[in-house]
Amino acid sequence: MKIIGTSKEIxxxxxxxxxIGLYGQGKTTTCAKLAKYFQKKGLKPGLIASDVHRPAAYDQLTQLGETVNVPVYGDPKEKNAxxxxKDGLKALKExxxxxxxxxxxxxLEPELIDEMQKISKAAKPDEKLLIVDATIGQQAGVQAKAFNDAINITGVVISKLDGSAKGGGALSAVSTTKAPVIFIGxxxxxxxxxxxxxxRFISRMLGMGDLQALLEKAEEVVDKEKAEKTARKIMSGKFTLKDMYEQMDMLTGMGPLKKIVDMLPFGMSGKLSDDKMEETQEKLKKFKIIMDSMTDEEMENPSIVKTSRVKRIALGSGCESKDVKALLKYYNMSKKAVKGFAGNRRMKKSLMKSLKFADAGM
Ligand SMILES: Nc1nc2c(ncn2[C@@H]2O[C@H](COP(=O)(O)OP(=O)(O)OP(=O)(O)O)[C@@H](O)[C@H]2O)c(=O)[nH]1
Ligand SMILES: [Mg+2]
Incomplete structure (x- = not known):
């Protein structure tokens, strides 16, 4: 299986x-995704709505722009893309x-090529990205080649790679053309x-998971100092409800559990049903609400939480006593696991090593 073609980093x-791209391939959605991507990297993005053919296109982009909080230039009355x-480039020069x-x-008809060329001449874009939908399978390669021949694209974004059996086919087909794949949706x-x-893509296809993506996701949401503090605490074998709360916060901050589990190695994703994961996600949410009803003292020292406190906490968080007890049980299990971890010298050593890396800013 040859799927390594050209790839390129933006x-x-x-x-x-x-x-650029044909109908419904994901252009407009990807505009917002890219805006968010650059925003996260510290750059200031702006969007221009130049789809003058589809009536709702302007509204769609404006809405997406609001979602990611970036300016959108457009003029629904103007029919000349x-x-x-031209006006948009001026308006967004900041x-x-x-x-x-x-x-x-x-x-890919002459009219489309003509419009693409005119816009390209006016905007002199650094990148001309073709968006192709993964669900069209091998056809994605055909499109990439045709567009590349017509207007020299600088890269391809393959959208809808989620849940598509044909995704691998699309990717391999595009990769074998001269067009580099830059992003996947x-x-x-x-x-x-x-x-x-x-x-990374091969390893995911082989079921090895995508630890790289997981780490990147973690880096985005995890406060490094907090993570280090938690790691050091774990090593000392001390683990309070506050630590558990922070961990849950990090985990839920990374997005839907299903996405995280999909990135784990050894085909873990296959072992956990979607229902089960949804259940866990809900449970985590509930646990957090319960913990929000606990006092600092209880969070630091959960062993003081006995029957009367359980009742009060349940009432305060709109749950039942059994939910509070489930949380305490979960905490005790986690604590045991953490103790075991702290007692394991080899694990301790490797954690120390990674902390050293963190200290060195790596
Ligand atoms: N599942 C999934 N859906 C996507 C992805 N990218 C886009 N979509 C959906 O695909 C549909 C079409 O996306 P648009 O961004 O409107 O596509 P477009 O190329 O701008 O379409 P036109 O402007 O009509 O040519 C929308 O319902 C999107 O939500 C993706 O990566 N995964
Ligand atoms: Mg569109």
């Missing part, structure tokens, strides 16, 4: 990006990365985008 600099792009959404067509939400890394 530069983190001031630039103009033009999105090139005019909009932005670092300007992303231009364009209209789609049913096929893995869901409908604005954060569902990943830089494409062929090695």
């Amino acid at each position: 530069k983190l600099k001031k630039q103009v990006i033009m999105m 090139v005019r909009i792009v 932005c670092d990365v300007i992303i231009i959404d364009t209209s789609g067509r049913h096929a 893995t869901g409908e939400k604005v954060e569902d985008i990943e830089s494409f890394d062929p090695k």
Whole structure:
């Protein structure tokens, strides 16, 4: 199976990006995803709505822009896409990365090529990204080649790689054309985008999970200092409800459990049913609400929580006593696990080592 083709990392600099592709491939959604991506890297993005053909296109992009909190330039009354792009570039000149959404067509017809070329001439984009939908399978490769021949794209984004059996086929087909794959889209939400890394993709296909992606996700949401503090506490064998609360906070902050588990190695994802995961996610949420009703003293020293306190906490958090007891049971199990971890010298050593790396800023 040959799936390593060309891949490319997008530069983190001031630039103009033009999105192109056929109908419904995910251009507009990907505009917002990219905006969020650059925003996270500290750059200021702006969006231009130059799809003048689909009536709702302007509203869609404006809404997405609001979601990610970036400015959107557009003029629903203007029917000339090139005019909009020119005005948009001026209006958004304070932005670092300007992303231009364009209209789609049913096929790569002369009219589409003409419009793409005109916009490209007016905007002189640093990147011309083709968006292709993974669910079309091998056809994605055909599209990539055709667009590349027609207007020299600089890269491809493969959208809808979530839950598509044909995703691998699409990716391998595109990878074998000359067009480098830059990003993959893995869901409908604005954060569902990943830089494409062929090695990582292979390991995921082979069921080895995607630890790299997991670590990146963790880095985004985890406060390094807090994580280090927790790690040191774990090593000392001390583990209070407060520590557990922080851990849950980190975990739930990383997004839906299913996504996290999908990134774990050894085909873990197959072993946990979606229902079970949803149940766990709900349980974590409930636990957090219960803990919010506990006093500092109880959080630091959970062993003082006996019957009367259980009742009070249940009442305060709108739960039943059995839920509070379930939380305490879960805490005691976690604490035992943590104690075992702290007692394991080999694990301790490897954790120490990773902390040293963290100290060295690595
Ligand atoms: N599951 C999933 N859905 C996606 C992804 N990217 C886009 N979509 C969905 O695909 C549909 C079409 O996306 P758009 O962004 O509107 O596509 P477009 O290329 O702008 O479409 P036109 O403007 O009509 O040409 C929407 O319902 C999106 O939510 C993805 O990575 N995963
Ligand atoms: Mg669109």
